[in-house]
Amino acid sequence: MTSIERTAYPQLKRLTSARTLHVFSTPTAEEKAWAAERTSGPASLFALVLALKCYQKMTHFPGPGEVPEVVVDHVRRCLELGPGVEPDHGAGRTAAWHRRQVRVRQGAVYDQRRARAVAAAAIEEAARVKNNPPGLINIALERLVEHSLELPGFTTLDEMAARIRAEVNAQIFTAVSARLGEEGRARLQALLAVAGTDGKSMFHRLKKPAQRATWSRFKAQADYMAEIDRIGDTWAWLEGVAPTKIADFDGEAAAQDVDTLSRYGETKRLALVACLLHTARMRARDDLAEMLCKRVAANLKRAKAELEDIRVRQREVSERLIGTYRGVLEHLDPHAAEGADAELAARRAVEAVEDAGGFAAQFADIEAVTAYHGDNYEVLVHRYFRKDRAVMFDLVGRLELKATSSDASVLAALAHARAHAGMRRDFIPLPPSLEGDADTASGIAFSSGNWRRAVTDRARPGMVARRHFEAMVFCYLAEELRTGDIAVLGSGEYADWSAHLLPWAECEELLAGFCAEVGLPASAAGFVDHLKHTHLDACAALEAGYDDNADLVIDEAGVPALKKRRAAGAPQAAEKLAEAIARRMPERSLMGIVARTAHWLGWHHEFGPASGADPKLKDPLGRYSLAVFTGGINMGPYEAAKHIAGITAWELSMVRNRHIDTAKLNAAIAVVVNAFAELDVVKAWGDGTAVAADGTQVETYIDNLLAETSIRYGGWAATPSTGG
Structure with a gap:
């Protein structure tokens, strides 16, 4: 089963910022009046308003216990109800009637049969190019929202995605196997056999990252490309298979060894190996092209360095030529000596050139200096x-x-x-x-x-x-x-x-819709006019506020510049604020911080096997936290297993090699960065009005901030006694 956290299926998260509560959970005056007309008591009003705000956020009604207490308390405060009032629709028929009223207000349709049909069609279409179940579920969610349909349960979508994905993949594997033929299947099966003195199979060589593309390895790399090309025409085998599917199947094959891959069915096994071979063939060509680019860059660098050396050596020649030229000018200068014999002056000028080595040597020096005058290293590259x-x-x-x-x-x-x-x-x-x-x-x-x-x-x-x-x-x-x-x-x-790229005919059909969505004119003339007026409006706004803008300066040449701002220094209140935070902040280990952020933010859901399925690990949060921590401090799995009880080197190595890659790490980092940007404490930090200048409000400010944060985040930033 796919974890709901790995999808875009709407849910009310445990970590909810004050801004999120204000934007999504605060009922308007009109919504309160609408609900009051349809209810007869505070408990019923509370239940209807809460159902409305949850439906607006989730596009379906939450189940029992699915609404976080922080959301319930926020709506209760907005309705100015007492702490003892709980949401209660009343009779079952009343609850169903309330739901119908919410759907009518939101313009949503409750038709589960149609919703399942729309979702199935969307998943089947997406499964041709996507392989990860979370991505398929997200496509289905997008189509359901477009059709204004109430979302089915997550389990329904998950089972549907798993079933359709398996069917589509089976069709792809069967088609690839049929194109292989008997000879192709035999060649791919032979790749899994151990051969050679190193005891490694060709399958191992295919998935092993190539050595660095250096010029000295060209012959070996070229021979390797020729060897894998002789195995078969993978372009013909994989014709019609989307590149994204090939990449996913290649990743799944590369994450396995010969033993685990042998447990797959023959059709799927050979199709995965074909995708691995296809990627290896592309990588081999990439390596050769990279070798060429790197070698050319190195040769250009050497030519530029030689040009600089030549310039250094030619400085003495240039100074000598200038000295000779000065001597010639002194003899030929008509103002140097009045009435001097012109023939004598010319003869002395010639003597100056002869003393410098003669005309031939001087011309040779001039040609040498001229040849490398300027940034013309190109004449040296051929060497x-x-x-x-x-x-x-x-x-x-x-x-x-x-x-x-x-x-x-x-x-x-x-x-x-x-x-x-x-x-x-x-x-x-x-x-x-x-x-x-x-x-x-x-x-x-x-x-x-x-x-x-x-x-x-x-x-x-x-x-x-x-x-x-x-x-x-x-x-x-x-x-x-x-x-x-x-x-x-x-x-x-x-x-x-x-x-x-899409053909222009297809792009032209989508142009009007795209321009309408981003707010741009759909015609060339309209776009130019829009761009022109946008710049003119920006210029007018800049000129109107220029007199009051002390940071912007435009010089006489019309070049704008921003003045540098100098820090005012750390006030005493800021120092007291830091001390108060340090006293209330419990000491945490790095390992504990990694695990707690994974628990609250769910960044570990970005990791998983290459197949896209959920990890079949006993404790994925703990295992992924350990893998990230040990990898972050550059500790190998075998060394980590010596110092951490309850984990083996094989378990850590398996997680790193099969469940984590660069793309998944970047996705996990994005989760952490986005969550940090939503925290209210980030926006409060540096607010000059938050702390009095004399520091008298520091203690009160910290106490209030901790208490408010504890309410908003459901205890994540708890009181000093329990830790945050």
């Missing part, structure tokens, strides 16, 4: 590509590359470089012009000015320097791989992102 050239051509030959936009000029230049890779001449023809482009140099139109100067020579029109050209092509190839302008077919991280 570092020389030893990687063969491997890079081999690498791009193993990958299928595709431009994700209409500009395929880099791939055309790469094809041109590969066509001339076997030549040893220094210059090769320019890449052919792009179709419909009259510019003969359009084949390198994608390159920068520095690269064009590096690859072309005025003395050789229509030609490019082969070594510089190859280096340029690989630099731009790596850049466009990183930016997504070029995709690697069959990869994951470097896949064609444009393939996931």
Whole structure:
């Protein structure tokens, strides 16, 4: 059974902030009057108002004991009823009539048969692309709300999601198994057999994260990709299966070992292994593309470093050239000596150049300085590509590359470089012009000015320097791989992102609804006009309040700037406040804090097996708290088991490897951060009016805050004697 906390099924939580109570549980004057017209006593009024506020929050009526006492007390205070008044509808027929009145007021329909049909259709559709039961239940909830239907019980939705998900997955597994054929099934079954001197199966190699993508491992990585490609065409096997389902099935297979996977049914087992193989093939291509990008980046870094070294060495040459030029100018300056012989001056200027090494040496120095003037490291890059050239051509030959936009000029230049890779001449023809482009140099139109100067020579029109050209092509190839302008077919991280976009025809149908929802005009002219007036209104508001804004300054050039604010220092009242909090705050261990936050916030519900099912652990809260605590202090499972009683290293290791990953950790962190942001104490902190300047109200303020927090949060922030 799926935990209700892992879904969006509406419920009244134990941790309820004052703001939540005020927004969702405070009846309006009109609601009080409406309820008073339909009841005859305070208990009945209390019950009807409480049912109305709960239905507005939950879209269904809560069961016995489901409404937290903090909500009951809040509604009782809002109705100004005595502490002894309890909610009571009266007779059963009256309670049913009250429920009908609430549904009519909220515009909801109570039709459980239709609700189950809507939920089943939504779950079946979502199960084609989603695998986790909480996600399927959330989709059903969204559809039920859209149809204004009262929600069925959570157990009903949970059983429905489990049943339909199993049916859809069985259909997928059967279809994949049928596409495998006898030969494919035999190959996948062979992956689970132990082979090799290390006693590991190929299945273990597939799920094991690849070693860091380094250039030295290129041959091993390329051979590995070829080896797993020979197992079978996973794209054909998994045709029609949503990528999200493949990722979920891959995660489930990767979380198992050969022994546990052997307990699965053959159809499901082979389908999961096929998904694991499919992901491994994509990862292998990702690793090769990453190798190329990293190697290119390293070569560019070396070229830039060499350029800086050259500049340092050439400073002495530049100073020597300047000295020579100064001597020449001194001899040729017509104002230096009146009536001086021009021929003598020219001869002395020539002597100054000869003394500096001669004209040839001076011209050579000038050419050397000019060659590396500015940030033109591009002329040096080819030196570092020389030893990687063969491997890079081999690498791009193993990958299928595709431009994700209409500009395929880099791939055309790469094809041109590969066509001339076997030549040893220094210059090769320019890449052919792009179709419909009259510019003969359009084949390198994608390159920068520095690269064009590096690859072309005025003395050789229509030609490019082969070594510089190859280096340029690989630099731009790596850049466009990183930016997504070029995709690697069959990869994951470097896949064609444009393939996931909706066709424009489908987007156009949804445009009007989207614009209406976000409050934007649906036409281009209307959007431009809306944006223009929004900026103008913001400017007018800024100008209107500028005189009173002491923090904003606009200088004579029209550049706005904010003044820095200086801290006023910690007042005595703040110090007393900190001391009072410290006296009332009980000492907690880190392990206790982790467990208590899991209990109250439920962040541990974000963890679970890769299949998406609820964890089949005896104490999931305790086990997950231990795993998070030991992982957070960087303690391994075997070391932790030595110091913590009642837990084994295998149990901790299993939880870390099979139930927790980066995405689930981020989701748990989000739960904690969001809950902390809702706490009223966060908003009270730093409020200058909360504590008197002389500190006389510190004790009273803390006592009131603790008492109020204890009421709001159902005892979480309890009195000093019991701890918070």
